[in-house]
Amino acid sequence: MISFENVGMRYDMGGEILRDINFTLDRGSFHFLVGPSGAGKTSLLKLLYLAFRPSRGLVNYFGHDLSNIERSGLPRLRRRIGVVFQDFRLLEHLSAFDNVALPLRIQGAQKKQIAEHVEELLAWVGLQDRMHARPATLSGGEKQRVAIARAIINKPDLLVADEPTGNVDPDMAERLMHLFVELNKIGTTTVVATHDENLVKTVGAPILQLSKGELSHIKARPDKHTTPYGQKAPSYKRTKGEQS
Amino acid sequence: MLKRPLNFLSADKQSDALLPWVISVMLFLSALALSFALGVNRGLDSWSKGLTSTLTIQVVHSDTIERNRQAEATIKMVRATPGVTSANIMADQYVVSLLSPWLGNMPIGSGLPLPSLIDVTLDDSGDFNLDSLKSRLNVAAPDAALDDHQAWMRQILDLAGILEVLLIAIVVMITLCTITIVIFGCRAGLAAHQDTIEIMHLMGAEDTTIASAFDRRYLQHGLKGGAFGVCIASVVLYGVAYMAARMGQGLLNAALPDLNTVWWVLLLPILSGLLAMITARITIRRALTDMV
Incomplete structure (x- = not known):
């Protein structure tokens, strides 16, 4: 589904931040991306959510060679990717509802459909009473949940999350990870960058270990991973404009 | 929509x-x-439009009788010219008022010889021939001068342009x-x-x-x-x-x-x-x- 072959990345004329990255993310796979600060996790995530193109190497997205895709073709691919940024990157002048609704509005979804999906998802992440609050009035954990809701509202094919549970309490972290796992079970390829070893152990998914810009090794998934999460994820359907 | x-x-x-x-x-x-x-x-x-449809003929002669004779001859000749709508001599009172900015208010008959001014209005037919009028005017009234306003108008039009x-x-x-x-x-x-x-x-x-x-x-x-x-x-x-x-x-x-x-x-x-x-x-x- 997504494959990187001998990928390198540099910013402008600087040295390579990432070197010889090789991996494949199968459809519906779940991976953790770990590594010390400065290892290049954020850069790799930027490549994954198409904020940058690689300086070298081959990247294949959903069956398309990225080097053959012009700039005008990127929006269609990006709509299939959900991103949870470490610093949330919510639009401060929009309410929680409008922030979460943005991906659907970009896709041209109907107003009624948007309202149903956004309200359901915000309720699921425990923000049903904070729908009309602006980010400035939300706590760090609430912002994180809004950011996650925005990333998954259109049920992306690929979900990329940078420290998605860094600002929430353990209970909410578990709840959010459960949501990721549920999405993953229905086919969303998921990559979660984290420093949280407990989270990695609990979920037990394969690990992409990044060190000094190189993918040192890929730890295989344990024999059987069981998640302690029992809650059911929202049952919203794909919206207009989504790719199958 | x-x-x-x-x-x-x-x-x-x-x-x-x-x-x-x-x-x-x-x-x-x-x-x-x-x-x-x-x-x-x-x-x-x-x-x-206003200036190209009018002419002014000025007859200057120190002898009032001769000046009036040439003015009459001019009017008669101009009125018979194709393309002319009207030709009228301006009253002395009006001529005096035109001169008043330079000479001040003076009574008619103060002894200062006044020119005879003839206001000619042309029609829009385009039949009027200025050169022909000038040559016939020289014969009918040797002391008459024709002003078609072109020199003045050109400066004004240039400036306005x-x-x-x-x-x-x-x-x-x-x-x-x-x-x-x-x-x-x-x-x-x-x-x-x-x-x-x-x-x-x-x-x-x-x-x-x-x-x-x-x-x-x-x-x-x-x-x-x-x-x-x-x-x-x-x-x-x-x-x-x-x-x-x-x-x-x-x-x-x-x-x-x-x-x-x-x-x-x-x-x-x-x-x-x-x-x-x-x-x-x-x-x-x-x-x-x-x-x-």
Whole structure:
């Protein structure tokens, strides 16, 4: 589904931040991306959510060679990717509802459909009473949940999350990870960058270990991973404009 | 049905908040310059038409009897000329009033010999032959001089033409300035909203979606600024027209804007809105292609 072959990345004329990255993310796979600060996790995530193109190497997205895709073709691919940024990157002048609704509005979804999906998802992440609050009035954990809701509202094919549970309490972290796992079970390829070893152990998914810009090794998934999460994820359907 | 653009831009980040005010000043100046340019153009037509359809023949002779004889002969000959509508000798009282700015008020019959002035009106048929009239006038009235106003009119028309070109050049420069200011405003707006734009791109928004939000904002800036500027310009034009009306009919008055013909300045806000929107559209879309 997504494959990187001998990928390198540099910013402008600087040295390579990432070197010889090789991996494949199968459809519906779940991976953790770990590594010390400065290892290049954020850069790799930027490549994954198409904020940058690689300086070298081959990247294949959903069956398309990225080097053959012009700039005008990127929006269609990006709509299939959900991103949870470490610093949330919510639009401060929009309410929680409008922030979460943005991906659907970009896709041209109907107003009624948007309202149903956004309200359901915000309720699921425990923000049903904070729908009309602006980010400035939300706590760090609430912002994180809004950011996650925005990333998954259109049920992306690929979900990329940078420290998605860094600002929430353990209970909410578990709840959010459960949501990721549920999405993953229905086919969303998921990559979660984290420093949280407990989270990695609990979920037990394969690990992409990044060190000094190189993918040192890929730890295989344990024999059987069981998640302690029992809650059911929202049952919203794909919206207009989504790719199958 | 037109799709409503997705409005994701913050109203608080008004990096271009001064733009409507700048546009209003530009539109104020443009409206005045355009109105006066049209006024001068109208004046040019009016003067040109008025002066090319009249002639003045002056008979100067110290002997009153001879002067009157030549004047009578001139009138008789001119009236028989094809293309002439009328030819009338001006009353001495009127001639004296014409001379009064130089010679002061003086009674008729003060001993100063007055020229006989004959006012000739031509029709629009184009049958009139000036050279032929001049040669026949030399025979009928050797002391008569014909003034077709061309020398004077050419200077006035040249001056008015230069003024008109100057006013149009001012409008063009103001338009270019407005475009430049809008471009700078757009760039400031892009810088202020860069993070938002990047997020929108990463969520899959196309350049057209993002640019549409800016289109709408700059259309509003252009309309608001244009409306305010034109309102002020209208008040000024009304004041000028009112003062000109009090001055009475005259050469200057003929070149002033006529309120009946400058109603179209009310359309300028729409033009300024469109200008701002189109400028923003081109600027923003070009800039967006350099982004991720």
